[in-house]
Amino acid sequence: MTEIKAENALILPTVDKSNHRYLRVIKDLNNRAIACRRQNDLKGAIENYNDALRIDRESAVLYNNRGVVWMKKNEFDWAISDFNKAIEIEPDLGVAYYNRGNAWRRKRKLDRAVADFTRALKVTPGLAEAYNNRGGAYSEKGELDLAINDFTRATELNSHFASAYNNRGEARLKKGDLKSAECDYRKALKIDPAFAATLYNRGELRLKIGEKKGAIADLKKTLKIDPNFTRAYRLLSRLLKSGSTSDGGGKKKKLAVRKGD
Numbered sequence: 001m002t003e004i005k006a007e008n009a010l011i012l013p014t015v016d017k018s019n020h021r022y023l024r025v026i027k028d029l030n031n032r033a034i035a036c037r038r039q040n041d042l043k044g045a046i047e048n049y050n051d052a053l054r055i056d057r058e059s060a061v062l063y064n065n066r067g068v069v070w071m072k073k074n075e076f077d078w079a080i081s082d083f084n085k086a087i088e089i090e091p092d093l094g095v096a097y098y099n100r101g102n103a104w105r106r107k108r109k110l111d112r113a114v115a116d117f118t119r120a121l122k123v124t125p126g127l128a129e130a131y132n133n134r135g136g137a138y139s140e141k142g143e144l145d146l147a148i149n150d151f152t153r154a155t156e157l158n159s160h161f162a163s164a165y166n167n168r169g170e171a172r173l174k175k176g177d178l179k180s181a182e183c184d185y186r187k188a189l190k191i192d193p194a195f196a197a198t199l200y201n202r203g204e205l206r207l208k209i210g211e212k213k214g215a216i217a218d219l220k221k222t223l224k225i226d227p228n229f230t231r232a233y234r235l236l237s238r239l240l241k242s243g244s245t246s247d248g249g250g251k252k253k254k255l256a257v258r259k260g261d
Contacts, residue, residue, distance in 0.1 A: 025052075029051050029052035030065065033048035033065065033066075061086070063096075067080075080104070083097075083099050098124075101115075105136065110140055111141075113134075114138065128161055128164070131154040132151060135154065136167060147167075165198075166195065169181040169201060170201060185202040186202075200218070200232045203232070203235070216239055
C-alpha cells in the first residue's frame with residue numbers, strides 16, 4: 001500500500017508581524033530548514049526550526065513543518081507533539097490533521113489516523129492525498145469497501161494519481177476482483193511506467209492467474225527500477241528456481257469481476 005507521506009506537506013509561514021526584519025529572519029530559517037530536509041540533513045532542519053520557534057512560539061506553520069521532519073526521522077511521537085501544537089494554535093490547519101493522521105498510521109493507530117484524515121477533509125475537502133491515505137488506513141483495518149470508495153474519490157479529484165489507482169487495485173485484489181485490480185494497475189502504470197510497487201503487484205496478480213512468464217517479466221522490471229525491492233527479489237528467485245518459465249500449457253484462470261464493486 002503506497003502512502004503520500006507527510007514530508008510532502010510542508011507549508012510556508014505567513015507571520016503577521018509589522019517588523020519586516022522579523023519576517024525575513026523567520027522565512028529565512030524556514031527556507032534553510034526546507035533546504036536541509038531536501039539534502040537529508042535532518043539534524044540541520046530541526047535546528048533551523050528550533051531557532052525559528054525561539055523567535056515565534058505561536059507559529060502553527062513552523063510546528064507543522066518541524067513535525068514533518070520528525071516524521072522523516074521516524075520520530076513519530078515528537079511529530080505528533082508538534083502537530084498537536086500546530087492544531088492547538090490553528091484549529092483549522094487541515095495539513096496538520098493530515099500529517100498527524102500519517103503519524104498515527106505509521107504507529108498503527110488506525111482509528112486515530114482515520115479520524116484525523118476525516119478532519120483534514122472537513123477543513124480541506126479537495127485534498128486527494130487525504131482520501132488516498134484514509135483509504136490506506138481503512139484497507140489496513142480490513143474495511144475494503146470504504147477503502148475502495150476513498151481511493152475512487154482520490155482518483156476523481158486527481159485523475160493522474162498513480163498511487164490511488166495502485167492502492168485501489170490492491171484492495172480489489174484482496175476482495176478477489178482480479179479483473180478490476182488488473183485494470184487499476186494498468187492505469188497506474190500508464191501514468192507512471194516506473195512505479196515499482198505496481199509492477200510488483202501486477203506480477204503477483206499474473207502469477208495468480210497462471211501467467212508465469214508475464215509475472216517474471218514484471219518482477220524483473222521491478223528490480224531494474226528498485227534493486228532493493230526484497231519481496232520482488234524473493235518471489236522472482238522462487239519462480240526461476242521452480243524450473244520452467246512457461247505458463248504450463250494449461251488454461252489460464254479467467255479474471256472474474258465480483259458484483260457490487
